[in-house]
Amino acid sequence: MRRRTAVLALGTAATMVLTGCSTMSPSAGGTVTLNMVESLTNPARTDLLKGLIADFEKKNPKIKVNLVSPPTEQADQKIQQMLQSGSGVDTLEVRDTTVGPWSNNGWLYDMKKDLAGWKGWQAMTENAVKASEDAAGKTYFVPYGFYGLSLFYRSDLIKDAGFDKPPATWAELLKQASAVHDPGKRRYGYAFRGGANANGNAAAIIEAYVADQVDPANGYKLKDGGTIFSAPGALDAMETYLKLFKQASPKSSVAWGYPEMVEAFSNGSTAFLLQDPEVIATVSESKSIAKTQWSTAPLVAGPSGKTVQPLATAGWGVAKGSKHKAEAVKLVEFLSEGKASTTFTKKNSLVPILKSATEDPFYKTGPWSSYVTMTEQPEKYLVVTQPRGVAWWTEWQQKADADVQKMILGKLTPKDLLAGWDTYWTEKWK
Numbered sequence: 460m461r462r463r464t465a466v467l468a469l470g471t472a473a474t475m476v477l478t479g480c481s482t483m484s485p486s487a488g489g490t491v492t493l494n495m496v497e498s499l500t501n502p503a504r505t506d507l508l509k510g511l512i513a514d515f516e517k518k519n520p521k522i523k524v525n526l527v528s529p530p531t532e533q534a535d536q537k538i539q540q541m542l543q544s545g546s547g548v549d550t551l552e553v554r555d556t557t558v559g560p561w562s563n564n565g566w567l568y569d570m571k572k573d574l575a576g577w578k579g580w581q582a583m584t585e586n587a588v589k590a591s592e593d594a595a596g597k598t599y600f601v602p603y604g605f606y607g608l609s610l611f612y613r614s615d616l617i618k619d620a621g622f623d624k625p626p627a628t629w630a631e632l633l634k635q636a637s638a639v640h641d642p643g644k645r646r647y648g649y650a651f652r653g654g655a656n657a658n659g660n661a662a663a664i665i666e667a668y669v670a671d672q673v674d675p676a677n678g679y680k681l682k683d684g685g686t687i688f689s690a691p692g693a694l695d696a697m698e699t700y701l702k703l704f705k706q707a708s709p710k711s712s713v714a715w716g717y718p719e720m721v722e723a724f725s726n727g728s729t730a731f732l733l734q735d736p737e738v739i740a741t742v743s744e745s746k747s748i749a750k751t752q753w754s755t756a757p758l759v760a761g762p763s764g765k766t767v768q769p770l771a772t773a774g775w776g777v778a779k780g781s782k783h784k785a786e787a788v789k790l791v792e793f794l795s796e797g798k799a800s801t802t803f804t805k806k807n808s809l810v811p812i813l814k815s816a817t818e819d820p821f822y823k824t825g826p827w828s829s830y831v832t833m834t835e836q837p838e839k840y841l842v843v844t845q846p847r848g849v850a851w852w853t854e855w856q857q858k859a860d861a862d863v864q865k866m867i868l869g870k871l872t873p874k875d876l877l878a879g880w881d882t883y884w885t886e887k888w889k
Contacts, residue, residue, distance in 0.1 A: 491783050492523045493549040493790060496541065498534040498557075499773070503740070507806050515793045522786050524550075532655060532716060542566035545780040549787040553600035554773035555847040556856070558593070563850045567599040568777040573788045574598060579796040587812035590772045593848065600776035601795045604809025606735035607770050608663060609829045610756045611742065613639075616646070616730040625756040629664055629699055632731060632759050636707035639730040648707030650723045650732040653867055655716035658859030660733055661700060662687075662845070666769070667761035668696035670841055678769050678843035679884055688880040692761070697866070697873035704867045713867055724753075733758075735771070739808035739826045755829040757840060768833055769845045770810070851887060858883065 497508060505528045512524045529537040535557055541548045542561060553567065561567050571592075574580070579601075580588060590602045610632070612625045620639045626632040636648030652660045666673055669690040674680040679687055687693060704712070709729075712719070717734075724732035727747040732738070742753060760766040775794050777787040793799055795812070804811040805821055810830065816822055823831060833840040846852070862879060865871035 490521050490523055491786050492525055493781075493783060493787055494525050494527060494547055495550040495790065496527045496529070496534075496538050496548055496552065498529075498531070498538060498552040498554065499737075500528045500531045500534060501741070503744070504807060507803065511794060511799050511803065514799065515790060518793070519786075519789065522789070524790065531718065539566075542778055542780070546782070547780075548778040549781040549783055550790045551776055551778055552773060553776035555590075555771055556852050558599050558776075559848040559850045560853055562593070562597070562599050566779055568779045568781065568784055568787075569597040569599060570601070570777060570788055570791065571596065571598045573784070574601070574792070577792055579792055582796060582814060583812050584814055586770070591774070600774040601791055602772045602774035602812055603795065603800065604804045604807065604812055605770050605772050606737065607768055607810060607830065607833070608733055608735060608758045609833075610759055611724055611732040611734060611738065611753065611826075612756055613724075613727075613730045613748070613753050615752045625754075626731075626759055627756075628760045628762070628764070629667060629696070629703075630762075633699060633703050633707065636703065636731050640707045642709065645728055647709045647723065647729045648731060649703055650720040650729045651704050651708035651712035651715060651867075652717075652720055652733075653704070653713040653715055653864055654719070655860060656856065657863040658856055661697070661859070661863050663733065663758070663767075663769070664700050664761075665693045665696045666767035666843070667759065667765075668692040668699075670761050670765040670767050671763050673767055673841065673843055675841065675843045678767060678845040686881045686884045688877045688884065693877050694874060696761070697877060701866060701873055713864060736808040736810065736827070736830060740806060743826075755826040757829045757833050760839070765839050765841060768840045768842050770842060771845075771847065849887070855883070 495512070497505065505526070508526055512526060516523060538548070538551060539561070543566070553561065558567070586605065587602050591598050591600070593599065610625060616639050617625060617635055620635065622635050622638070626635050632649070639646065640648035665687055666678055669681065669687050669692045672681045672690060673687060674682050681687055681690060709723070715723070720732060721734065721738055721741055723729040725742045725745040725747065739755070742748070743750065758766050758768055775791045777784055777791060781787050794803065800813055801811070801816065803809070804816070811822070821827070859880065862871060862876050866873060866876050
């Protein structure tokens, strides 16, 4: 996939949003215009949202929606600027990584009372209902789906390298990716994440290596109360991860974030990619690799044969500064139920929020089969909750991303990286 760019140029639109211009005011005919801002932008997704918005507008002729789509890498910063201004945002995309700091700053609206009588709750899965409330029982966003890691792999490339099935463990992934890796032919083993959000994949391998010891209620804690970064297995994990970069990844991946990783796999140059299910839709549209050349496998495990599957989520919320909260909540309801919800989850390859999806053949076939496997084997693929809602999560991401990059550049040893991460979380939890 090409680098994610805004479908709507931020320029003039952003200026209008940031200054809370006349688009926020009801027209002479009583029409309200909502400004809706998405975060995880890509062209296909934005077009999909436009279509859903058009359906909403048909059912609600007195409400118009202006969709703003900043480039993904800048989106959260742009949204924060809008929220800080106190105007210009009505409905917005809220993720489990942003809900903590944004709600603590008083920028998000608690929709709890507005949604009390909403029939949509009855159609939702238990996980979706739980995810809609924070520890204090407040509803700052309604999830539109869930993300969970799986391993995207090139079946043809691993076969050519002498393997008859995809790797089941991180050690096997290192072996296969190294065997495929041939920079001279512009063929690479692994789409390493060394840039934005590098901490996520680093945490994934650590959690896999200490899977038996992880506290299900807090994926960064051990059952004995220590951090996962303090466990002996964590060092083995990071040393393996560093080898994966040195032996099987392109040198440029030191700066790769989501767009570059997905592009490297979908353009046919890379054999393995660790990513969320939304990438299924992107890779399916690739003109470089055929559907017969790739698939997904369950998240690779650690030495125990087990791994940890942290389910991340995001959804739609309402800005506290909105002057049209009732209409904004109505849009959230529309996007979170029935055909709109099902269409969005399918087109974005998300784990659905509606109970009815369990009987849908769409989620039982093709690349989705790896997720079915993980769901059917909870004793091997352990579901945990990461502390993504803490107020310091953004601070943590920035620190951890910088540390991962220092490690792969040889400026920080795996041992020192883990010691720093252990100290960081131990201090925060005091």
